[in-house]
Amino acid sequence: MIEISGAGQVFGSVGNGGVRALDGIDLSIRDREIVTLVGPSGCGKSTLLRLISGLVPPSEGSITINGERVTAPRQDTGIVFQAPTLLPWATIMENVMFPSTIMGRADDAARRRAKDLLAVAGIADFADHRPRQLSGGMQQRAAICRALVHDPGILLMDEPFGALDALTREIMTIELLRIWANAPKTIIFVTHSIPEAVILADRVVVMSPRPGRIAEIIDVDLPRPRDFAMSGHPEFQRCAGRIRELIFGEQGARFDVEH
Template sequence: MIQLTGVSRTFTGRSGTVEALRGIDLTVAEGEFVAVVGRSGCGKSTLLRLVAGLLPATDGSVVVGGEQVVRARRDIAMLFQRPALLPWRSVLDNVLLPVEIFGWRRGRHRAKALELLEMVGLGGFEKRLPHELSGGMQQRVSLCRSLIAEPRVMLMDEPFSALDALTREELSVELQRIHMERSATIVFVTHSIDEAILLADRVVVLSPRPGRIRKIVPIDIPRPRSLGRNAHTEQVARCSADLHEVLMEHDAGLGARHRVAPAPAGIGGH
């Protein structure tokens, strides 16, 4: 579904040139959930924007569904850290915003929008305004807005990082359920190792800038998954230890590999 070949991205400005990504080769299968983790500034968000068609690659190619990505596309949705709802529009009207932008018939999608709101636990809130909702509820509305166009690919840039820990875990479980039901292809950027393990089929670890793929860790844990007590606690702990080990290694180009004690599940600031 997604094919990145030799992808690099360099930014040039008044202060000089910054190489954000270098030589990224990555294939994401249809229906796969891939998480991307790494230190702040390693190019995770840049990678998403390249796939979304919001930025051009300096070198290499980005292909989605067999077509080269050269601009933003309707079959690729992107969810950001902040829900960015229009404050004067109701919950339902915010979900239907892409329908209006694409010029589709609102009547045909209204029932679908209500179904999505029901699916994420917001049935009965369709007439509320964003300021009447909690942060977690607003992000659920944003998720419904992303799903209304039935995108083939969903790109998610730390969508839960601004939320409290409990709401973040609840939404992660909700997203896991939606992915299992709808089989969307998802690339999910996060700073949280726990979140990556809970959600992903594979976790891509990027090196410090310029971002390169240091390692891809498969998460072979049966779904549905939970961070609480369950039959897969040992597997979760093993995957977490593997990811911590990779993330805590010094970049190979900076000198000898060095181990440090594992950090908490969140591996750094935004």
């Protein structure tokens, strides 16, 4: 359903102080699939997500969704960034309603949906508060509600739990899987946490740096529903181990070189 074909991104002009952030990315993502993107910092994960979102056009190649070329942000896509990026002067409810408001669809059904989402996220009591009155984790939950309010078929998430403490992060990951199980949608999720990448994914896309390319795509054959207790499962360990190998190289080989 999402087809990325030969996508590349160059910032500035190459050979003249420019940066090649992505090179020859080919990836097909199925409807209702959860794909996680992992790779070292600067390998182009955020850039790839921005290309899929339509916020930035690719310098090379193409991205299509259901056969339509992506040229601008689409109404069937929701985005969550690493920082909550809420409007500081608006209430939490107004922030969550924002996508519906700008699409001219801020009706009673949308308001009911916003309320339900706030309840699921455990912040219903803060609907009339301003963002600064909430903790970082609560603000990020509001940002996730905002991305879901217009019920998009595609959810793009760029290290959405990166700023949260480890415990809240695990809870939010499982919560996201619960939301997905109730209303399956296509999710592309960027993370630098290997356990998070494995627990969420149908497939983990491991990227290599400079220029950003796909190093390997790993199928995660773990049953759903999932939880972090599965980190002892042999399939979890196989996937996590392979991702580590791809990112850090094989320990043995490195010691051979050093000694």
